[in-house]
Structure formats: structure tokens, C-alpha cells
Amino acid sequence: MQHLQGSFVNTLYRNVLGGPTGAIGLGLLALLLLVFLPLTIDSFRLNLMGKYLSLSFVAIGLVMCWGYGGIMSLGQGLFWGLGGYCMAAFLKLEAAASIAGEAGSDQNKALTTVGIPDFMDWNQITVLPWFWEPFHSFPLTLLLIFAVPTIIAYIIGVAMFKRRVGGVYFAIITQALCWTMEILFVTRQGWTGGINGITDLRTLLGWDIRTPENQTIIYFVTCFLIIGCILFGRWLLNTKFGRILLAVRDMEDRVRFSGYDVANIKTMVFCIAAAMSALGGAMFVLNVGFMSPKLITIEPSIYMVIFCAVGGRMSLIGAVYGTLAVSFGRTFFSEQFPALWFFLMGSIFLLVTMVFPDGLAGAVRRWIWPPIERLFGKGRAISAAVKEGQP
């Protein structure tokens, strides 16, 4: 019994935490996010961090989908946005209800049709559209945040991968789909808030999301969810599924001839990446209190891929660092040196693809781990794990 339990814990340690290297890497990330940052920066900056971190969900999904599965999607903004819009719809209805509550029966005091989001009223819509109805219920909203993007990803995946559309073509098609959705969201003003998006969100189940204390709580929730996603990703990549996924990336035909349905495997990982992105979108809305179509179009989607590339496309933890580094750099440089910023960003794109295809994680593996190993002299186990390339 003791032995069994021991082996179970051991398996968990190896496959979910990723052995010693993985545990140390994750521990450092947790220390940074949960202890160091909250202690050193003010609540405004912490909120900014929360905003960036909600983008790293997409990058984690892309590590699995692109790094391990070889499927580059330039349309992750689509799923991220759908998750965000679902969350925003729920919050908006709650805000509308609270406005209605304040105004009572006096229509004029509310300055808008009571009980529906204000932007609908501005667009001469007086009855809530049917697809907004589910967002009255919180459990249903939580379900839809995952269900809507996953189902759409499933449809895209089945349609494309069953027809063996892949690689470059898949990237271009997802980009076009992402653009399509942005156009739809911008033009259907009465349904989606148009170019302004859904703004002025206030409370989640009566709990104010705008006060600094509560934003700090949301930040911590975001961090825990990220760590959860990383653990889930590690577990998944260490299962048989993960091995097959790698095989699909490296030699698709051989996997197909071995009797696997390659399309199903690709669709599955694409759906998981979509669900993770959607979770990120929902957390983004909680962190910043609005959602806008400008955040989900072609350019942000390419940025999401570059987050993943900068962090290292084979590293789940790297995805988080990549997102933070690029986003912070973007904010800092675009404020300080707006002209230089584009040159710098362009150079990052070039450098990462040409000189550091393994990103930050690759640099750490090559230059930072070996000296530490030598220092502590426990070399072999770690270097073996490093060479094996633990996720």
C-alpha cells in the first residue's frame, strides 16, 4: 500500500510537475507571480500584470497546439474574444439590471430602455436578442465561455483537418476567419456594441470588480488558473496523447499509416487550445472591465503567436514569461519611444525566428541551467531531464 501510494505520488511528481526541473521552474514562476510581484508593485501595475497574464493563457494553448502539435493558428484571437465576449455579456446584463434597479420604474431616470444593455438602446433595439438570454445565468455563462469557442474550434478543426488542410494554409484560413469575426462584431452594433465593444462593466454576482482590493483578488485567481493550465498541459503532454501529438508534428504520414486518425488528434489539441484561450479572454474581461473587437483581430492574434515564440514554443512556462516580456516591453517602449517601438518589435520578430527559435526557454536551457547544475553538483538527473526537453 505504502509502495503503491509512493509510486502514485512519484508518477504525479514526474508527469504533472515535470520532475525536478519542471518543479523548480514552476516554483519560480509561482514565487514571482504570487509573492514577488504583489509585494513589490502597486495595485495599478498589478492589475496591468493581470491583464497581460490573461493573454498568456492563449500562449500556453499555442505551445500545445503549435509547439507540440505543429498547428499554427493565426486566429487564436477569435477564441479569446469569444470567451471574453461571453463573460462581458453576463457582466453587462448584470450592470443593466443594476441600472434598472437604481432607476426603479422611472424610465427617464435610467436614460435607456430598462433591463437591456445601453448600447442596444442606442441602436434602437428594445428587446433583448434571444442569444443574449442565456447570459442571465452565471452557470450557463461559465459553460458557454468554454462551449462556444470549443464548438467553433471543433467545427473548424474537423472541416480542415479531415480534408488534410494544414500548415501554412491552416494559418491563413484561421487568420481570415478571425478577420471575419471581427468584421461581424464591429458591424452588428446592436448585438455586440460595435467598435466600442462592451464597456462599463461593474459587478460579478454583486461583487464589485472595479475596486483595487477586488482587482488584486482577480489577479490571484488569474495566477492560480495559469498554474492550473500549465499543470494540465504538462499532464496532457506526458500522456500517450502527448507522445502521439509530437509524432503527428514530426511525421504525420507515419502516424496515419500506424492506424491513428490524425485529424482527430489535431482537432482535439486545437479545441483544448481554444478553450484555454477562451478562459484567458474571460479573465481579461474581469481584469480590465471591458471587451473590444480591436483586441481580437488579425494583429493581436499574431502577437499571441509571438508571445509563444519569444517564450519558447516548446515551453509552457516560457509562454507566460514570453507574454509578460513582450507586453511589458510594448507598453514601456510605446510610451517612452513610440517611434523606436515598431523597429524594436519588428527586430524581436526577426531575432526570435532566426536566432532563437527556442525562445527564452531555449536560452535558459542552454546558458543558465548548466552553470547552476555544476554549482550544485547534482548534475546528471537534471541535465538528463533538460536534454529530454521536459515541457
Added chain:
Amino acid sequence: MTKISAAILLAMFGAYTWDELQVVLIMQGFAGISLFSIFLLMALGMAIIFGQMKVINMAHGEFMTLGAYATVVCSYLSETYAPGLFHWYFPVAMIVAFGAAFVLGFLVEISIIRFLYKRPLDTLLATWGLSMIMQETFRQVAGARETSATMPDWLMGSWQPAEGLDIPINGMFLLGVSVLLTAAITINMYYSRAGLRVRATVMNRDMAGAVGINTRLTDRLTFALGCGVAGVAGCAFTTVGSISPTAGSQYIVDTFMVVVFGGAGSIVGTIIAAFTIAQAQSILEFLLSGVLAKVFVLLAVVGVLMIRPQGLIASKIRK
């Protein structure tokens, strides 16, 4: 233009007669032909780069912008220093635009693209970075505001073959340029030694090298040629639109869709795809609103690609 908007108003109230509808369809058809020419000019360069070399050049739009700015510079120079020759500066500008984009493309191939042939998805990221750098350079040098080249007289005005029909000359010029360029590229790719070398390199690099083709140089020239064609596209674009640093990039997704839809590597496919997409978009624009037309066209293209992933005209190369 006023006639189109008047016709749209009529259509909105549902009170148009068959004759008016015919005129509208013809005019929208010509608007579509303008769009077709732009798509085709952009797509030709990309059909060479993406279709033959499998390199995704996200900076393709910026090479077009470069050609457009080169034309603006030529127009300015000839206006200031050689007013007598102003009437005929346009052909010179076209050569300059080609040359500028060709040389830059050559340099980009040497410094960036040649390291990434084995990783086509990475060319996408790298060239996106390149496009950011180029856009910002345009913004620093030429300013963020829209500029345009001064057109010689013979490109202005319109041709009225019948009552109510108004066909702009610059649109016809654009069409003429794209037809000539298509012919030139077809001849270059399929009926010349240079094209033979390109096709041999694409089909079987090792064997092409073994029979004495300099495959490295072929890659370089092919990429530069694709960029140069984009430069000519930019030059032709100045006749119908004004130029801003982001002028080219707004066509990049459409262009990719055209090339993929037509079947990568097939010039005939590219022409058919550019024509179909441009006409569908411009006629739907009359029936629906402009942006919804775009959505319909994009979704339709994606739908067709599901049925025919290899595009309309598939190249018969064994992979």
C-alpha cells in the same frame, strides 16, 4: 461615383427598373475590375513567392507600398526638375518601382529568407516583423499622412461609351497593366530559360543543382522578382488610390486568399480566383453592405477550400 450612390439609393427603395439595374451591374462590374486588377497585381508576386517557393511573405504589401512611394517620388522629381517630360514620367516610375522593390527583395532574401526555407511557418513571423519595420520606416520618412502622385492628364477623366455609363480611364489603365504583367510573368515562368530554372529548382532542388543550375541564385532572383512585381503593383495602385504607410498591408489577407483559392503555383488559377473574389465582392457590395460582402466572400472562399484544399487549379507535382 454619384451615379453609383444614386443607384444604391434607388435599390434601397426597391424602385429601380431593369435598365437601371443593368447599368448598375455594369458599373459595379467595372468597380470589380479595378479591384480585380489590384488583387491580380498583388497576387502575381505572391503566386511566385508563395506558390513556387512556399515562403509566406507578410511584408508583400509593404513592397507594394514601396513601389507606390517610388512613384510618388518620381512624380515629384519630374514635376520639379523636368516639367517637359512630366507627361510621360509614368513608365519610368514603373521601372523605378520595380527596381527598388527588386533590390530590396534581393537583400531581404540574402539577409532573412534564405535561413528559413526549411521552416515555412517561421517565414510568416519573420516577415511580419519585417513589415512592421518597413511600415515604420515609411512613416518616419514620408509621414503618416496619405499622399498621392500627381497624375498626367492622359490618366484622368473617363470614357462614356453609352448614356449613364461612366468608365474611368485609370481603371482601364490598371487593367491594362495587370494584363500585360500577367503575360510577362507567364512568359517568364513557362517559356524562358529563367522560368525553367525556377520550376526545376522548385520540383527537385538536388537534381536541378546536379544539372548545373545555381539553385541559390535562382531562389534569390525568384524572391526578388516577386517583390519587384509587388513594386509595379504599387506603382499602378497610385493611379486609383492614395498612399499611406499601411496602404499595402490592408490587401495582404485578400491576396493570400486569392493565391490559396486559385491553387498555389498556378497563374491561371490566380487569375480566376482574383476575378471571382473581386467580382463577388463588388456585386455583393451593391446588394449588401460593404463589410458584410467581405464576410460572405471570405466564408465562401473558406468553404470552397474545404471542398478543394488544393485550390481551384491544382498543380500536378508529386510531393
